[in-house]
Amino acid sequence: MPTFERFTMPDAGEGLTEADIVTWHVAVGDPVTVNQTIVEIETAKSLVELPSPFTGVVAEILAVEGTTVEVGQPIIVIDTDPTGAAGPVDAGAGAQDQDQEPAAEASDVPEESGSGAVLVGYGVATAGTTRRARRATEPSTPSVPDAVGQAAAPAPAPARTTTASPAPASPANARSTSAPSATVPSTPAGLTAPASAAVAPSARPASVVPALVHPVQSVTQVAPRPGTLAVRAKPPVRKFARDMGVDLSSVHATGPGGIVTREDVLAYSAQAQPRALATYVDDDAPWLATGQVSSDGRQTRVPVKSVRKRTAEAMVASAFTAPHVTVFHTVDVTKTMRLVARLREDREFTDVRVTPLLITAKALLLAVNRHPEINASWDEVTQEIVYKHYINLGIAASTPRGLVVPNIKDAHRLGLKGLAQGLADLTATARAGRTSPADMSDGTITITNVGVFGIDTGTPILNPGEAAILAFGAIREQPWVHKGKIKKRFVTQLALSVDHRLVDGALGSRLLSDVAAVLEEPSQALVWG
């Protein structure tokens, strides 16, 4: 028989409670071996690569990239005996669940919130915390025999047959397999649980509903439901649900004593429909990776976190503490373009990328060297201006994870080639999502290359703690007065925002004018270099 093992999110630091899934290195169907890196996660402390604890074939990936997963939640299912006969995923996984998860008084403990504490000695909240016995019988304890519960809870189609799409870990199923642990004496983690694997296959009605369940939400957003074994609903509501194609076990019950009402079914149905709409046809990835779709299907609310959150905080801090002034300059960069073309042919530069941005970065470094007062920071606490004797040149980078502004340390010491290498490294690291906090800290001045989006220029907001930021616009061929005649020339626009608390318009203008002078006539660099 195929044996399905779940790997739950570990605590990769001491006492962490959650981590973000950054990149999966494996997909459903991939073979994996013990200790092979399968996923990269980001904790509050660091980026960490997780090695697989099992050898086998990936049966199911339970958490998509970008989601935050609590420690203890399963993230992947691996079939450790893929040559065996097919069987439903959750039978095996559920069995795992069962040995690790004690039967909680589940009326207020979401069952999916963890498959047990593999970690020991730390304060991470795991599901199934045991409580002292209450003498009175719990109203929420199963009132229906186990067998009924299993029959009512459909198992989804096995993941291996649905190939690409992560098989929805149907909440119903999780319940049907974890609930029996109420009656099975729990065993130490790691031992094989008895019997339950044999139960699930028999309970597989041709339910169609799980297909509607959003793959993400089935993992991250399962509402707490009564932990009763069977769904409690009146017969007319059951029929209504069946007619609507709604799986009762997925419905959040609000009726007295945990009964599912007709309204509950309607509310669920309304919510389920737009979820399907939010997903492109034939596309496993939902349109938005996370979020809650409104009941009319016209809005999605996404929690602000991670890079988005940090960007927002930084921009608010900057925009509302530093009074911004922006100056503009339109410049003929034809000679810079010639220089770029020539350097690309140069043997010295064969292994690095020469771009107009590189020359602009160099021009900015030279200009800062002539006006070092701009390379400074306002210290509100001590009421001092901190002048930096080094240039850590920030480059605003748009990455799949959002805006990051890593900087090239001590850029003023770099020659043109070193600078090109620095730019290449920085970009590659940012694209790979590996930019570390150290890479982003202690910047002194920044370039934002809005030109790559075909934009003329913008009024950039300062990176907090810096006094100037240069926006580099798109380079276009334009008619331009050159030596008294109208010629076709390469022209671009530069914009420089400065913190007016410490930089006056005159200084900002002189700096921008110097940058423009080098771009217009690169040989000026020989004079100023």
Next chain:
Amino acid sequence: MTDLLHQAHLAHESDAIDDVPLQLLAPDGSRVADERNAPYRARIADLDADALRGLLRDMVLVRAFDTEATSLQRQGELALYAPLLGQEAAQIGSGRALAPQDMAFPSYREHGVAYTRGVDLPQVLQLFRGIDHGGWDSEAHNFHLYTLVIGSHALHATGYAMGVQRDGLVGTGDPARDTAVIAYFGDGATSQGDVSEALGFAAVNNAPVVLFCQNNQWAISVPTSKQTRVPIYRRGAGFGVPSIRVDGNDVLAVYAATQEALERARTGGGPTFIEAVTYRMGAHTTSDDPTRYRTSEEEQHWRDRDPIDRMRAHLVAEGLWDAEHQAALDAEAAALGERVRTYVKGLGRPAASSMFDHVYATDHSLVTRESAWFADYEASFAETQGGHR
């Protein structure tokens, strides 16, 4: 009475040249022979081919264990783990110089030393899984439990050594009786008062103790340059303790220097301070992210000085190592990794009552009472649980 004048003189005179760590193997694996290391060369002269291969085997196995343990932490099987990656030579070289009756006091990264003391490596992980305060019988192995408090065990070791001295187990001339004590700590620990106190006590009492500092360059994120203005080994001179700086990634140099120090201790010559200059190639612990405070160039610099590569290169150059040896060792390392994994996964939970077991050496009425109360309390969960996990 100790000849303090003489010792102080010794330590001072050679300061300048001794800043260069003692080396018997260059990073490329070739033997280093100069006037200064001649006495140490003599100490390894009797290491035959099997002994030399054994040192490489030890280092490779310990690293295999280390890799597996790091993975197990990432898989949620261990709460925490402190990798020794990069420090194999410092630990194996010094550990293999110990005699069976010698006593070792480790900090929490000395998995290599544990191995040389006959501790079955997987047992070490009980501590890191959080199910035991130790994991081995420290008396059976003459290997104390891991000490997590930085530097405090330097004092424990010094006190233990003074006890050995008072038991008359020093300077008897019987190599099977004469006993030395060794304490392992890091560069960061030298900033703790305890280590200075230990040096002071060890010196004035002429205690048979070797204070072995693995300077792995980083005290978590604090570099050695933020700990000391002089090379760490020179601290010893101020206390009147003979000191030596050794290349900690050179297993032969570490072996020779430690053997010399242990011999001095056993024969009544008193304490020695050893600074083994090495590098922590991995994280401080699995909770640490070293990329935040050090450069990849620095890491590469030390990867090029890998202690295992160095010893292997030496054996290959001497014609003592071939593909067959390598294949056998690789298989052995893989098997150890597998065994570690199986062992850790098979560790259950200790009975909660075991926390009362070692509070006192003998029965104690208060503890007995508390133990009984706790058992009763635990039993009250049974109705919802069917027993605790």
